[in-house]
Amino acid sequence: MYKSEQLALSLKHLIETGAWKAHEKLPSLRQQVEISGFSLITVMNAYQELEAQGLIYSKEKLGYFVAENPLQAALAKKVIVNEKIEINSLVFRYLKSIQSEKIIPLGSAFPDSQLLYSPKLMQTLAQQAKYRVGYEQMPSLPPGNYELRKLIAQRYCMQGIPTDPSDIVITSGGLDALNLSLRAMTQAGDYILLQETIFYGAWQAAENLGLKVITIPEHPEHGLDIEAFKKAITSYPIKVCLMMLNSHNPIGFTVSDEIKFELAKLLHQHEIYLIEDDVYEELYYDQKRPLSMKYYDQQNLVLHCSSFSKTLGAGFRVGWVYAGKFSEHIQHLQLMSTISVNSFIQNALVDYLSHRHYEKHLKGLRTTLKRLKNQYYQYLSKNLPENCTVHYYPSGYFLWVTLPEEADSSRIYESMIQNNIGIAPSILFYRENKKQNHIRINCSFEMNETIIQALDLMIVQILEIGLRS
Ligand SMILES: Cc1ncc(COP(=O)(O)O)c(C=O)c1O
Structure with a gap:
């Protein structure tokens, strides 16, 4: 980044955070040279850049002033800086609270394990256990089993994404892939x-x-608010974005190809990396598989993270990252942490994937999830009070429910958990500075009597507690 761009960015920050108010006079060019230590030409270029962006204006012989631009002001409000994040203890407490077998898992992040059960995979595992003489005592070292990486690379190639096994690093699930990618690309204090x-x-x-986290709001129609994205990346020195664009957790939307294309162009123009969390990529209902951002990525700016957790089971802990040029770095980090993934399960997956059992399994899984989600949607839309909205998107297994603004979903969760029913309150997904009036429901469980009773109780709690808060 040029010095003038850097200066322009930091001055922009002063304007957008309100430290410099509309129509306030900026330091003169000479004063700014003294304050910043930059040359006159650098300062002039920075001021001109801010003027070109409509953030400041000049008056002859009087100098530069902060502009009043309603569009900019509105967008600035939407882009939020979260300097200090404290969520780990909350997530820990929440996950502990829904862990027991007696809890009805409407708040779980994982699909019903019965849907993920694949007899063919179990058969493969059993055969491996029986016939492998002296199975490997050595860990599988990074980047993981070559044959498995080859099969994963083939799956990318079939989606029109040229991939070599050396681009892929096998990880301990999708979360490990995300964490390793973020660690490889950032340092403490960086903006993401x-x-x-x-x-x-x-x-x-x-x-x-x-x-430091900059957030942009969801677009009510398109999922991703590309204008807010532009605003954020031109206002802050963002190094990396971490986003979900397919079957978003918790809301459920999938961003259109047109917006993904726009996003890719912006990433390229501003040389910003994207870590794409795509662990629900296989759970689409329509014939057409949504594209990942990797498809549009000509400059190798996208690290695509996925796993088998939502399709075969989270217990296997097998995921991967399409790391490309970051492969080496990520492997170094792995050697200092998780090393790699159980070699036994990697071998079984090689066998399972190469016999195309996976495709058949996925087809059945998608059909069942579609049926279940429709049932839950119908039930909740019919029985929830009119001032609640159930958001339906044709993929995955979550329904996102918006309660009236005055409702507090954490209180509903607290009361439900006393009755051994888990739901996911919105405090898990966005920060406290927003109204907490959303709930995520896992609808991958057959709608039997127990589930219907649980949903009915939730509806009562929403009426009794949620709307009273
Ligand atoms: C959006 C999202 N990303 C990543 C993960 C982590 O997946 P894994 O179990 O493969 O680590 C989850 C799990 O719930 C998830 O919902």
């Missing part, structure tokens, strides 16, 4: 960009690494 509402693992990673 997250969607305002996002899987709590992303917030946890940011907290662990001491990162």
Whole structure:
């Protein structure tokens, strides 16, 4: 980044945070030279850049002043800086609270394990155990099993994304892939960009690494607000974005190809990296598979993270990152932490994937999830009070429910958990400075009597507690 761009960015920050008010006079060019230590030409270029962006204006012989630009002001309000994040203890307490087998898991992040059960995979595992003579005592070292990486690379190639096995690093699930990628690309104090509402693992990673988080709101229609994105990346020195664009957790939307294309262009123009969390990529209902951002990535700016957790089971702990040129760095970090993934399960997955059992399994899984989600949607839309909205998107297994603004979903969660029913309150997905009136429901469980009773109780709690808060 040029010095003038750097100066322009930091002055922009003063304007957008309100430290410099509309129509306030900026330091003169000479004063700014003294304050910043930059040359006159650098300061002039920075002021001109801010003027070109409509953030300041000049008056002949009087100098520069902060502009009053309603559009900029409105967008600035939407882009939020989260300097200190504290979510780990909350997530820990929440996950502990829903862990017991007696809790009805409407708040779980994982699909019903019965849907993920694949007899063919179990058969493969059993055969491996029986016939492998003296199975490997050595850990599989990074980047992981070559054959498995080859099969994963083939799956990318089939989606029109040229991939070599050396681009792929096998990780201990998708979360490990996200954490390793973020660690490889940032240092404490760096700015990253997250969607305002996002899987709590992303917030946890940011907290662990001491990162400053800029958030942009969801677009009510398109999922991603590309104008807010532009505003954020031109206002802050963002190094990396971590985003979900397919079957977003918790809301559920999938961003259109047109917006993904726009996003890729902006990433390229501003040389910003994207860590794409795509662990629900296989759970689409329509014939057409949504594209990942990797598809649009000509400059190798996208690190695509995924796993088998949502399709075969989170217990296997197998995920991967399409790391490209970051492969070496990520492997170094792995050698200092998780090393790699159980070699036994990697071998079984090689066998399972190469016999195309996975495709058949995925087809059945998608059909069942679609049926279940429709049932839950119908039930909740019919029985929830009129001032609640159930958001339906054709993928995954979550429904995102918006309660009236005055409702507090954490109180509903507290009361439900006393009755051994888990739901996911919105405090897990966005920060406290927003109204907490959303709930995420996992609808991958057959709608039997127990589930219907649980949903009915939730509806009562919403009426009794949520709307009284
Ligand atoms: C959006 C999202 N990303 C990543 C993960 C982590 O996946 P894994 O179990 O493969 O680590 C989850 C798990 O719930 C998730 O919902």
